[in-house]
Amino acid sequence: MAVRALRAAIQIDADDRDELLAATREMLEELLRRNELTSADLISLWFTATPDLTSEFPAHAARDLGLVDVPLLCAVEIAVQGAMPRVIRVLAHLETDKPRAELKHVYLRGAVNLRRDLST
Numbered sequence: 001m002a003v004r005a006l007r008a009a010i011q012i013d014a015d016d017r018d019e020l021l022a023a024t025r026e027m028l029e030e031l032l033r034r035n036e037l038t039s040a041d042l043i044s045l046w047f048t049a050t051p052d053l054t055s056e057f058p059a060h061a062a063r064d065l066g067l068v069d070v071p072l073l074c075a076v077e078i079a080v081q082g083a084m085p086r087v088i089r090v091l092a093h094l095e096t097d098k099p100r101a102e103l104k105h106v107y108l109r110g111a112v113n114l115r116r117d118l119s120t
Contacts (some may be wrong), residue, residue, distance in 0.1 A: 001095045003043065006031060006103055009089040011110035017055040024061035024088055028110055031092060034104040042070045043093040048077040050087045058088050087111055 010027040012019050024047075032038070045067070047058040059072035077089065087110075096103070107115050 001097055002062070004094055004100060004103060004106055005094050006035060006092045007022055007089070008092070008106035009111035009114055010108040012086045012088065015053050015055045015086065020053060020058065020088065021061045021064065024058045027088065027090065027106060028062060028065055029108065030108065031106045034106060037094060039067050039070055041094045041096060042067065043095060044071040044073070046091040047072065047074045048089045050077045050085055051079045051081065052085050053088065079093050083093055084110065084114060101106060
């Protein structure tokens, strides 16, 4: 079994706690679904949020989904001038037998513009 990493991102309309949590859950559910993963496959999740998102920790949504034994970390994305606003990102470390080329990164809503090459 190999250790692999997956990326996902989602853009939200406003810094609203309920919207942030719902969007983060949507992003995580889609990441798990597209890659046929369960919490047992996950090693850790590292969330970042752009500096304009301060209403809640994205990791809270992961706990709401039942990822209670997966180590989680939240950080602020660096503030680059002109960067896309209101974006939540996650870097998921996992164990899988799938080769890297078969893994599906997830970019939702406006975040598809971050990596059109990886968006489906």
